[in-house]
Structures are given as structure tokens and as C-alpha cells.
Amino acid sequence: MSLSSSLARLGGRVKYRLAMFRLDVQKVLTCQIPTRYWHSVKFPHPVGIVIGDGVRIGKNVQIYQNVTIGLRSHDAKDYPEIEDDVFIYTGAMILGGIRIGRGSEIGAHAIVTHDVPPGSLVKGVNEIRPRPDSRAMMSAIVEGLVGLAAAAFGAG
Numbered sequence: 338m339s340l341s342s343s344l345a346r347l348g349g350r351v352k353y354r355l356a357m358f359r360l361d362v363q364k365v366l367t368c369q370i371p372t373r374y375w376h377s378v379k380f381p382h383p384v385g386i387v388i389g390d391g392v393r394i395g396k397n398v399q400i401y402q403n404v405t406i407g408l409r410s411h412d413a414k415d416y417p418e419i420e421d422d423v424f425i426y427t428g429a430m431i432l433g434g435i436r437i438g439r440g441s442e443i444g445a446h447a448i449v450t451h452d453v454p455p456g457s458l459v460k461g462v463n464e465i466r467p468r469p470d471s472r473a474m475m476s477a478i479v480e481g482l483v484g485l486a487a488a489a490f491g492a493g
Contacts, residue, residue, distance in 0.1 A: 382427075391416035395439070401427045409433035409450060420455070442468060 382402040389407030415434025428446040438455030
């Protein structure tokens with residue numbers, strides 16, 4: 338038996354054992370989390386989390402316990418997309434082909450079936466509002482731009 342065939346056989350065993358380990362972890366934690374997110378998404382309390390295989394999740398996302406992200410119905414085909422820096426709190430459901438904008442927060446037990454603009458806070462059923470700190474940040478940006486324009490054009 339050649340070295341390459343031995344390594345290939347060993348690689349198959351490793352893949353099989355990793356797949357079995359993943360199933361064991363899912364059974365213990367009662368989760369269904371695609372392995373591609375194990376290193377890029379934070380799961381502070383990884384219990385009862387279900388993420389559909391077609392879901393796209395950005396960087397620096399935190400997902401708490403009992404969250405469901407997936408299809409809106411069994412015959413649907415569109416999965417949600419979660420952009421960077423999003424927090425998804427306990428028991429939230431994000432369903433269908435929607436986009437959750439960067440820096441948004443999905444409150445505990447929220448149900449989201451509509452697009453969420455960046456920097457939003459969602460609570461209840463599709464109750465979408467700007468995050469309070471987003472408004473303050475926007476005011477500071479606008480004031481800064483007004484000040485720059487005044488300085489550049491000599492107004493004031």
C-alpha cells in the first residue's frame with residue numbers, strides 16, 4: 338500500500354470521526370449549527386440553536402440560545418442573510434429570504450420576516466426601529482459634516 342493511499346484512508350477516517358463528533362455535540366447541545374460557523378460566529382450559550390444550511394452569516398455575529406434562523410416555510414427556498422456585527426438574543430426567529438443589516442440587534446423572542454436596515458433594533462413581531470445609539474451617532478456625523486462644510490466654504 339502506498340503512502341498516498343494510506344494518507345487518503347486516514348483522511349477519510351478523520352473526516353468520519355469529525356462528522357460523528359459534530360453529531361454528538363449537536364445531540365448534547367440540541368443544536369443544528371453548520372460547522373462553517375463554529376469559528377466565525379460567537380455562541381455564548383449554545384443550546385437549542387438552529388441555523389439552516391443556506392443561511393449566510395457575516396463576521397463578529399453573536400447568537401444566543403434557542404434562536405432559529407432559516408426558511409419561512411417547508412416549501413420556501415430563500416434563507417436569511419445576517420451581515421457583520423449583529424447580535425441575536427434568546428429565542429429570536431429570523432425567517433425567509435431577508436437581510437439583517439450590519440450592527441443591528443434582534444431582541445429576545447423577536448420574530449423577523451422583513452428586511453432590517455443597518456443599525457436597527459428589532460423587538461416583537463417585525464417591530465423595527467433605529468438603535469438609540471445609532472441616532473446619536475448620526476447626529477454627531479451630520480454636525481461634523483456641517484462643520485466641515487462651513488469651514489471649507491468660509492460660512493459661519
